[in-house]
Structures are given as C-alpha cells and as structure tokens.
Amino acid sequence: MNAPFAAAEAALPPADAQPLVEAPRPEAGDSRFSNTFLRLKKKLERGVGKAIADFNMIGEGDTVMVCVSGGKDSYTLLSCLLALRERAPVNFRIVAMNLDQKQPGFPADVLPAYFESIGVEYRIVTEDTYSIVKDKIPEGKTTCSLCSRLRRGIIYRVAREIGATRIALGHHRDDMLETLFLNMFFGGKIKAMPPKLVSDNGEHVVIRPLAYCTEAEIARFARTMAFPIIPCNLCGSQENAQRKHIKTMLQGWAREHPGRIESIATALSQVVPSHLADASLFDFKGLTRDTAVAEGDIAFDRPELPSGTTTIRIVSDLTDED
Template sequence: MNTPLSANVQKLRKFLEGRTGKAIMDYNMIEDGDTILVCCSGGKDSYTLLAMLMALQQRAPVKFRLIAMNLDQKQPGFPEDVLPRYFESLGIEYRIVEADTYSIVKDKIPEGKTTCSLCSRLRRGIIYRTAKELGANKIALGHHRDDMVHTLFLNMLFGGKMKAMPPKLVTDDKAHIVIRPLAYCSEADIAKFARAMEFPIIPCNLCGSQENLQRQKVKEMMHEWDRRYPGRTESVFTAIQNIVPSHLGDNDLFDFRGLTLDTPVEEGDIAFDAEELPISGTIPITHTA
C-alpha cells in the first residue's frame, strides 16, 4: 500500500503495535538473538502479525531476526505469486515451502467431514521441520485474543477441559518455542487494520466454509454475547489470566483432599458474593421450633 495512511489508520496501527508489544513484554516472547519464523498464510491475521513484528523490530531494545514462511499446500487455484511478491516488496527474508497436504487431507477425510484437525497436524509438522532447517528458535503464529477465547469454550463444551491457546508454549519435541504476539489484539481491530492496509488476502478454500464446524458455532455464540453484552470476549480473556485454583475443582492444582481450617485459600467464600450488592444494616433471623 503506497498511499499515505489516514490519521485513524495510523492511530489503529499504533494501538495494535502497543498491544502486541505489551503481550511480548508480559510473556517475554522475544529475546536478544532470537530467530523467529513468522507463519504467513495469506490471511488478515498473519499479515497483521508480520506488520507488527517488523515495526517493533525497528525500535526494540533487543536484536532479533525475522523469517516469513508460507506453506503452499497445493490447493487448486492457490495464487503462488502473491506472497513471494509481497515479501519481496517488504524486503524481508522468506521461505516458501511446497507440500501437497491438500491431496492427503482430501484422501483421508470423507466428503462432508471437517478437515481442520488433520490439516493443522500436517501443517504443524512442516512448520516445525522448516524452523529447524532455518535455525529458528521461535515460531510466531497469528492467533489473536478471540481465537484464544473461542478455544477455551471449545475445550470446555466439547473436550471437558478448561484449556485455551497459551500466548507462549514449548513444542512437544522441545525444539522450539511458539509465540502468539497478537494475544492482546481483537479480531475486529485486526480486520479493520487489514482492510485499511489493503493486504492481498488469500482465502483458505481447502475445506470450503464448513459453517457447521464447532469453532464456527462458538464464534457465533461469542459474537452474539458481545452484541448483547459488549466486552464479554475481553472479560473472558481477562479471566484466562486470573485463575483461582481453589475455586475450581482440579485436585492437581489445589489440594481439596487435604483442605483444613488452616489452609490458606484465596478469596475464600466471599468469591461468591455479589460485589455490586453490599450488605448494609442487619439481617433479621427467625428461629422456628
């Protein structure tokens, strides 16, 4: 995009850079000497992620290397020239990896069934291998705050676990650290920024829209909650950062079996009081025989 940014877009960009920088600082995502593989799918989130990291790289107190990566999954009609041309216009180091995961997914998954799980596993393995080949110790993904909240509800409602997407994690093989610098950014702000920047968006047509996906249903649920009660997604994300183990039910996180009157418990039973209804005066108590 060569035209000057409007004042509103500059303000939005500054806001997103600030939120990204805060997430990076809060979770110590980037350190001096890191080589970060930035996964770019061609969607609004990954374009924004790359823009934020490149901007922060210019003024960060630490030095780190960025390598943009795209996985060409050989989807029919995939515009192979778009991302290389975009990366070259930015002057960033990049790697295009070609792997026909499309055929594998279509062969393994029956028609009408969701493909996301297998597709994600295949992509993940290729990304990890590429990071190792390029000497990258960090892998940056474009998941944002809404993704994390939706994942929490997916795991609660369909998996029986209170588990979300962490801002930072170690890969199963202990070879890399995965970071999500957009953890504090909302999807709405990212979408608005992507439109203003006129990123060359490449839609994922591997699986079609698949509107019956569980994630899509959760997304619709949260959108409805936010419409009726603004700020619900932000509130749930804040809750992810403020866990009170003594008021859940996991024996591995809190020793309920060993609970005694002397056990220190955060908040105690006042956690269930309605703070907006303070108790005043006396409460009459009637004894019956």
C-alpha cells in the first residue's frame, strides 16, 4: 500500500464526525456546506485516497496531468486530488489539461476561467478532432471509438511535453463495471477498466483515482459544487450507444437488488483463475491430484446465495440531499 496516501486517508475524520473547525458558511440558505455535503466530500476524498494507496498511483515528485473534459467526473477528480495534495506527506505537481476538440458552440472561455479561479496550473490544447470524427463516421453510428483514439494520441503527446509521469482520468466505479459487461456481452472477454495501467505507447502510467467512487455520489457532489458543466455533442448525444443500455441494466439491478452492484465491484478484485477456463492463467493441462488450488471442488454444491429473508441491504449513509 502507498503509505503516504494511506496516512492521508486515515487522517480524514469519520464521515459522521463534526469538523474540528467550523467550515465557513457563505450566506444563509447556501447548502454547499451542509453536514450532508461535508460527509459526501469526505467519502469521495477517502475513496480517492484509498485507490491511490491500494494501487500506488502517485508518489513523491510525480507530475499528474488531470484530464478535464468539462464533465462532472473530471471536475470531481480534480477537486479531490487538489484536496488530498494539501494533506499528503509527499509532494506532487498537478496540471489540469483540457482538449478543445472544436465542437460547435464549445465555450472555450469556461475552463480557463475555472482553472484560474481555483489557482491550478493548466494547459488548454486545441485540435479539431470534431471535424475528423464527423467526416469519418456515418451519421447515426457510434463516434466513441475514433474520438477516443484521437484524444488518446493527443493526451500522450501533451503528457510528454509537460513531463507528466501520471495521466489521471475521471472514470469511476460505474464506468469500470459498464466496461466489464460490454466486454462480456459484445467482446467475449472478462475485461474491465483497470485502476492503473501503462499507456498504449509505453511512455506513461494512466491512473483512475475515482475507481472506488460511484457515479451517483459524484453527480450529487458536482451539483452542490455548481461546476460549470460543458456537455459533449458527440458521444453525449448518442442515446442508442450500447454503453447506455448497460448503464440502464445496472441501474435497474441497483434499484431492484440492493447490494448486487457492490458485490460485482468487489468481484473485480477477487478473481479465482482455477475456477474459470483461461489456460493462460491456470495450468489446467498440468493439473494433477497434487495441484494446490485456491478453492476446492464445489461443482456439485449449490452456490451460496442469500435467501430472501437474510439478504444484506447495503444502504448509503448519505441522503439524496445535496
């Protein structure tokens, strides 16, 4: 575990604890500093700190390029990293980076003004990938794949230019689970978004510090913070994308079967290769009676599932209030 970030995470008071110093309150009626909001803020920061510690995402002297699209996820990521940097006993540089893809109507002044208002170092890059995508992809077809490849190449280039040792992306737990099911249903692979990986060109380490944070909590945080959200006119407008179908499925499970999504998320870190069928991960051909496996033969046992009377309901300690 990354000890410095584990210490910073431990330094956070419990979610229901009263702050040692009263947080400044702007005007009467302003809810952004309510107890509910403070608990939510601490929970998100604790989740980010735990992910950084668990996967050793950031260390002393790192330069972290935070990709900020103008959406709720990347704003929240930047906010959490800036807050944690204040408490972490290691020094690291944060550079916010935005790619202006020249989408029609894109408010180019919004992000620079926001970055300057919070005092973060930033880099705005302008590349007309919008025209390329619209020219290459037929109307009605999914633009995500080509758009993602173009963005990725530009992000790698900029990371190299500013000397970034880490590229931080705003994907959260729900993105990771959606990717898992997309790959299972349409790609024939058990594969999700990893919290940490090496970039395609082998030059950078990509991290996803929001790996333990849920989209619902991020959305509540972003609403209360009143981030200047900039909608995407490409993938954001494609209601028939397969990812949206997967999202709807998972949201239905979350409503109808409390705890199911949390269980699936836990499963990502508890893989048992000897009980799958990938010969590259487990030597099935060489298996003998003397081979030690992680779990025994339960082929003839009924799976241990909770009954209707003993199902554990996982309830958030946060309300829907902001």
